[in-house]
Amino acid sequence: MADSLVIVESPAKAKTIGKYLGSKYIVKASMGHIRDLPKSQIGVEVENGFNPKYITIRGKGSVLKELKDASKKVKHVFLAADPDREGEAIAWHLAHYLELNEKETCRVVFNEITKQAVKDAFKNPRPINMDLVNAQQARRILDRLVGYKISPLLWKKVKKGLSAGRVQSVAVKLINDRENEIEDFVPEEYWSITAKLQHKGLTFDAKYYSLRGEKRELAKEADVQEVLAAMKGLPFNVSEVKEKERLRNPAPPFIxxxxxxxxxxxxxxxxxxxxxxxxxxxxxxxxxxxxxxxxxxxxxxxxxxxxxxxxxxxxxxxxxxxxxxxxxxxxxxxxxxxxxxxxxxxxxxxxxxxxxxxxxxxxxxxxxxxxxxxxxxxxxxxQMSSAVLDTMTVDLKAGETVFRASGSKVKFPGFMKVYVEGNDDGTVEEHKFLPALALGEEIKPEAIEPKQHFTQPPPRYSEARLVRTLEELGIGRPSTYAPTLETIQKRGYVAMEEKKFMPTELGELVIQLMEEFFPEILDAEFTANMEGNLDHVEEGTEDWVKVLANFYESFEKRLEVAEEEMKEIEIQDEVSDELCEKCGRHLVYKMGRFGKFLACSGFPDCRNTKPIVKDIGVACPKCSEGKIIERRSKKGRIFYGCDQYPGCDFVSWDKPTGKPCPKCEAMLVEKRNRNGVRLQCVSCDYSEEVLDEDHEEQA
The missing domain is CATH 1.10.290.10 (Topoisomerase I, domain 4)
Incomplete structure (x- = not known):
């Protein structure tokens, strides 16, 4: 007969652990948190040491009754929530509800759910770590103070339904600032010159490096002409050869x-x-x-x-x-x-x-x-050995110019035999080795190719790039990245276009007001320092109430100023030319999680909405009357369909080009991948690479 109750968060975890522990243990799930701050009010007694007023989460009554009943039938109760601040807080709330002594050895943690790890953990139970609990409480209360104090102000001054959060506001500001950089960006012209060379049957490229012993940038076509004139159509002579061995180390294991x-x-x-x-x-x-x-x-x-x-x-x-x-x-x-x-x-x-x-x-x-x-x-x-690469750099002189060619080959693959880390640009490193070249050797070029380029603006944030930036700035912690990205989209502050974040008009407005009245909330250094203070609470070197008090002292003054000085802003919906097919009133543009959409101006009497369709200028390949338009699925994913739907049911996830396949005359569509864009036939195996501005060479 079982004499111990073990409580975890999820049924899946309960099932796994139950098999390891045997018949003496009953393993049940709390289904996540059981208590939280109330949604209807701030739930924090600011004047009473920031005392939180927790309530039982709605819908958890039956789960808690089951846990309470089970706890009365056993000698021991073990709380085995996840091994982090949040898990410690869940365990503490459970201990409070089940009337357990948090100072007794009721807490069990394991970093992996394997038989040995779980059994070892139960040999070493410990009391609930109140430093971890307090760090979690401080974060929860801090976010509640920011959200529940600023949000009503935004409702009053701007529009109902707005909200502000501590970490999410910094994320939106980063996206907003990047968009401003892109809009303000002025492209600059630059050129490159590539020499196509061949030696002993092997073709390789050499890039312009210097002119008359000086490294000079090719800023305009006149600079290119000066270099070409200095070469005078002369052959290339090998002037320097450098060969060396380079080690490449593996990336660390994942965090x-x-x-x-x-x-x-x-x-x-x-x-x-x-x-x-x-x-x-x-x-x-x-x-x-x-x-x-x-x-x-x-x-x-x-x-x-x-x-x-x-x-x-x-x-x-x-x-x-x-x-x-x-x-x-x-x-x-x-x-x-x-x-x-x-x-x-x-x-x-x-x-x-x-x-x-x-x-x-x-x-x-x-x-x-x-x-x-x-x-x-x-x-x-x-965990593997470093890779060893043989590298070779060759300088070739043609008149008064120097061109440089570089190559490498893998001498020993080491860790690269298993895995190589990716990058945000989606490019794959290629190892091309140069032919054996001797000093003074003469090589005739097959072609000299000047090429004009323009510098590109910084890229918009993808999820990966934004997470990396937040991490580098010290904003947020492992558990906060995913929910932060979800929240800023749900609030309608940002939208996703081709897997990149773009600020919405609403997001820009909120950030503008926050910058004026609550600049410290948007300050990355301030937010990072606050994360550091929460870490000190976890380590037991900082009092959590003191951390909150230090923050709230200046924050409260900011609130008073904003209440007095923030002007009311009336957001007028942009009226479209389209009429509502249900009530005849004009449709207006609204901003949602996935960008703009059309809604009836008679809301809430009329709740009609419809997506904004974009004509891509391609005739429907299935029917003779329709045009292909861009649509969005319920989850925000872009797809393409005929505007005659439901009369014509043509649909495609890939963008139709309107061009026929040169091989079979079927439709060509754009296939996007990490290396660019290619045209792919929907019927046969024909495909071709095309230029994509996202993968242009950048300065």
Missing amino acids: TSSLQQEAARKLGFRASKTMSVAQQLYEGVELGKEGTVGLITYMRTDSTRISPVAQEEAQAYISEKYGAEFWPEQPRVYVKKNSNAQDAHEAIRPTSILRDPESMKPFLSRDQLRLYKLVWERFTSS
Whole structure:
């Protein structure tokens, strides 16, 4: 008969842990948080030491009754929520509800859900860590004060339904500032000159490097003509050859932010999807005879630490699978990138390197397998030897000019045999080696190609780029990135266009007001310092009430000034020429989560809405009357369909070009990938690469 109750957050986690613990333990799920601040009021007694007024979350009554009843039938209750601040707070709330003594050993934590890790954790239960709880409480109260104090002000002065948040406001400002940079950007002309050379059957490129011993930029066509004149059509002579060996080290194992970035680059996952799939892998997957097993370690972490046990297993696996030379002389230790990184957890890694992706294929969904493969390969490569590259740089003289060619080849692949980190531009590193060239050797060019370029504005933020920027600035923590990105879209402050963030008019207006009256909320350094203060609370070196009091002292004064000086702004809806087909009134432009849409001006009497359609100038290939228009799915994804729908049901996720395939005359569509755009026939295998402005060479 069971004598212990174990409470976790989710049924999946409960199922996995229950199999490991046996019949003496009952394992139940709290279904996440059980108490929170009320939605209808601020719920914080500011004048009474920022005392929070928690209430039971609506709908949790039956779950809590079940937990209460179960707790009365056992000798021990163990709280096994996730091993972070939020998990500690959940455990504390459960202890409060179940009338447990938080100072007794009722808290159990584990970084991975494997049989050994879980059993070891239950051998070492501990009291609830109130420093962790208070750090979570301070963050929750801080965000509540900002949101519930500024939002009513915005409702009163601007428009109902607006809100302001601490971390989300900084994220929106970054997106807004980037858009301003793009709008203010003035392209600058520059040129390049490429010499196409051939030697012993091998073709290679050399780029213009200097003129008359001076490195001079080619800013205009006249500069190019001066270089060409100085060459006088002369052959190239090899003037210098440099060969050396270069080591390339692997990327560290994943932390939360780098996992989200790499999953976006290589898998096209949104941050929320990455965390959802990672949660499934962490909580456990059914592996046939092996039962339910957690496949990765805890996925909310900013530590790159790896346990010695995991490294020993990795050494044995890598040495056997790839050879002893693929294991470095000393196990790799990665320095914390962020000085505020918490080292309580390990990096994100497979719970066993022996479960390679191929062996997991029968048990995982497509998305689970793709993310698991990413985690497995990143961890495995992070423990391997450095790659060794042979590099060669050659200077070639033609008259008074010098052209330079560079090449490399992999001498020893090391970690690159398993995995190479992606980048935000989606480019793939190519290793091209130069032919054997001797000093003084003469080479005749096949072609000299001058090319005009223009500098490009900075790119808009993708999810991956924004997460990286927030991390670099010290804004937010592992658990906050995904919900922050979701929130700023739900509020209608930003919209996604081709997987890039753009500020909406509403977002620009809110940031403008925040900059005027609450500049510290938008100040990245201020927000980063606040994160540091919360870390000090977690470490037990800072009092959480004092942290809140220091913030609120100046914040309260800002509120008083804003209440007096912020002018009321009436946002007028832009009226369209279209009439509502339901009531005959004019439709107006509104801003939603996925950009602008049309709504009836008679709202709330008439709730008719319709998307804004964009004619792409292509005739429908299926019917003779329709035109192809751009539409959005319910989830905001762009697709293309006939404007005669439902009379014509043509639909395509890829943008039709209106051009016929030169091979079979079927329709060509644009296929976008990380390397650019190509035209693809919908019927045969014809395809061709096309120029895409997002992948133009940048200065």
